[in-house]
Amino acid sequence: MNETTIVEPAEDLHEPMDDHHGDHDDHHPSDGDYIKIAIGLGILTLIEVGTYFESVHKMPEWLLYVVLIVLMIVKFVIVGLYFMHLKFDSKVYTWMFTAGMGFAIGVYFIMLFAQNFFG
Amino acid sequence: MSAHVAPGMPNYGHNTNTGMSNAKLMMWLFLGSECLLFGALISTYMLYKNRFNDLRDGIPNSGTAPHDVFDIPFTSASSFVLLMSSLTMVLALSAIVRGQEARFRGWTLTTVLLGSVFIASQIYEFTVMVEEGVGYTTNIASSAFFSLTGFHGVHVTIGIIMLMSLFVMNLQGKLKQEHSETVEIVGLYWHFVDIVWILIFTVVYLFPQ
Numbered sequence: 001m002n003e004t005t006i007v008e009p010a011e012d013l014h015e016p017m018d019d020h021h022g023d024h025d026d027h028h029p030s031d032g033d034y035i036k037i038a039i040g041l042g043i044l045t046l047i048e049v050g051t052y053f054e055s056v057h058k059m060p061e062w063l064l065y066v067v068l069i070v071l072m073i074v075k076f077v078i079v080g081l082y083f084m085h086l087k088f089d090s091k092v093y094t095w096m097f098t099a100g101m102g103f104a105i106g107v108y109f110i111m112l113f114a115q116n117f118f119g
Numbered sequence: 120m121s122a123h124v125a126p127g128m129p130n131y132g133h134n135t136n137t138g139m140s141n142a143k144l145m146m147w148l149f150l151g152s153e154c155l156l157f158g159a160l161i162s163t164y165m166l167y168k169n170r171f172n173d174l175r176d177g178i179p180n181s182g183t184a185p186h187d188v189f190d191i192p193f194t195s196a197s198s199f200v201l202l203m204s205s206l207t208m209v210l211a212l213s214a215i216v217r218g219q220e221a222r223f224r225g226w227t228l229t230t231v232l233l234g235s236v237f238i239a240s241q242i243y244e245f246t247v248m249v250e251e252g253v254g255y256t257t258n259i260a261s262s263a264f265f266s267l268t269g270f271h272g273v274h275v276t277i278g279i280i281m282l283m284s285l286f287v288m289n290l291q292g293k294l295k296q297e298h299s300e301t302v303e304i305v306g307l308y309w310h311f312v313d314i315v316w317i318l319i320f321t322v323v324y325l326f327p328q
Contacts, residue, residue, distance in 0.1 A: 064327055
């Protein structure tokens with residue numbers, strides 16, 4: 001029968017837990033890691049905004065789309081993996097979220113194609 | 120069945136078929152469904168963003184498109200504020216997991232403050248847009264824009280209310296270290312509204328018009 005127990009947090013979150021399970025990453029980010037990740041996200045945002053001003057200087061439109069989409073996906077994945085703990089949690093959560101997102105992307109891409117959005 | 124938990128997180132020993140928290144599973148399922156909601160709103164905006172006929176006079180393209188009145192530097196700043204609120208949210212979770220309740224309350228209040236700044240900036244932006252002739256019913260493009268950003272704003276507001284609830288519950292002694300999964304679940308919602316804004320900011324504001 002399962003009992004409710006409290007897993008004592010390690011003083012250093014990098015220490016592996018005694019009851020850790022083998023199918024997830026044991027390295028849980030520290031507060032310092034989170035701050036570094038946030039700084040990285042801020043830099044990516046600055047680059048994104050920079051493309052807006054670059055567009056004033058006639059940057060090729062296809063390049064602008066590529067850069068913005070790549071940066072958007074990178075930021076999305078970083079927040080999902082680290083802030084939402086998908087990297088350290090059960091893969092079931094990842095599949096559940098990815099399935100919803102994949103379904104949404106698929107459905108709405110089909111809708112946009114049907115409406116001749118892409119020409 | 121043994122419970123599956125991330126290191127440092129409370130082990131509730133879930134008596135479930137999956138060995139995982141049902142509440143957390145429910146939140147992830149909910150967020151998956153929210154992808155469909157925001158997918159609909161974003162794709163609708165993409166479809167209609169160039170349809171800015173003024174509905175009042177029926178003359179083609181006589182109206183003002185939302186993208187004509189965007190203030191990119193201002194919106195960039197508010198986007199950065201929302202992004203940083205994700206950091207403070209995860210720091211709040213980290214604090215409650217360690218049992219540092221005062222620090223948890225501090226980071227939670229900071230997250231609420233940053234979220235409120237974002238909402239205030241959105242309201243200001245909407246006010247300016249209306250003053251410049253782009254309102255909710257001006258044209259199809261503006262309707263799509265305000266529907267999308269308005270829905271997102273409502274989600275952020277609900278997140279702020281949930282965070283304030285956590286703060287009050289902790290003050291009342293009802294939210295302690297062993298309840299940190301509740302904070303984690305609210306955090307998942309908050310991070311989701313942040314990543315949705317990452318998509319909206321790029322697609323709506325930064326994509327070439």
